[in-house]
Amino acid sequence: MRNYLLPLALCGSLLLTLGCGGDAATTASAPPATDDTAVADAHDHPTEGPHHGTLVELGSDEYHVEVIHDATSVTAYILDHSAKKAVPIAAKEVTINLVHNGTPEQFKLIASPEATDPSGQSSRFVLADAELVEHLDDEASSPKLSVTIEGTPFTGKIELSHDHSGHAH
Structure with a gap:
């Protein structure tokens, strides 16, 4: 019986020593967890x-x-x-979808290339529509912009600042 206890005790001691020592060394050398990445991203x-x-x-x-x-x-x-930096794209329009008085509405801004945009591409899209302007300023409209860039569709929420000190309506 004694012959079994000695190797078992040695193996157990070795595992405990390596297990604890390995974890302690790893923990001691690991940098403390910080949220510097999130802070840097927020600043960038x-x-x-x-x-x-x-x-x-x-x-x-x-x-x-x-x-x-x-x-x-x-x-x-x-x-x-x-x-x-401007990114000229091949799209002919971008779309703004919103809800006004419970009814979904859609507005298409048409490509209006800048002088520096390559032929057949545009980085600027424009729509002269006072109704759209009014809806964008309505906080309840939840406007979203949709565009396809290089074959990939994207949608993003438009969250305008409603500080009207820079312009009049």
């Missing part, structure tokens, strides 16, 4: 576009759309992941 995430408009995130921050409007028209600019 743009808050407005190059035209000082509202940003709409598309996908997992793959693209952004900057939405600006005055009293009679709405313009959408397709931007890169950093929301700084």
Whole structure:
């Protein structure tokens, strides 16, 4: 009986020593868990576009759309992941879907290429429609922008700032 206890005790001791020692070394050398990544992402995430408009995130921050409007028209600019550089796309239109008085409505902003956009592509889309402007300013309308970029459909929620100090209606 004694012959069995000694090897068993040695194996048990070895497992405990290696198990505890390995975990302790790993735990001691591992950096403390922090949320610095989330803080850095929050600081790196743009808050407005190059035209000082509202940003709409598309996908997992793959693209952004900057939405600006005055009293009679709405313009959408397709931007890169950093929301700084224009991204011309082959689409002929982008769509804004919203709900007004319980009824779904759809508005199509038509391609209006910038002078620097390649032929057949546009990074700017425009619609002159005071009704759309009014609906975008209605917090209950829940507007969403839809666009297809390189064959991939994207949809993003438009959350306009309702501070009207910069423009009049």
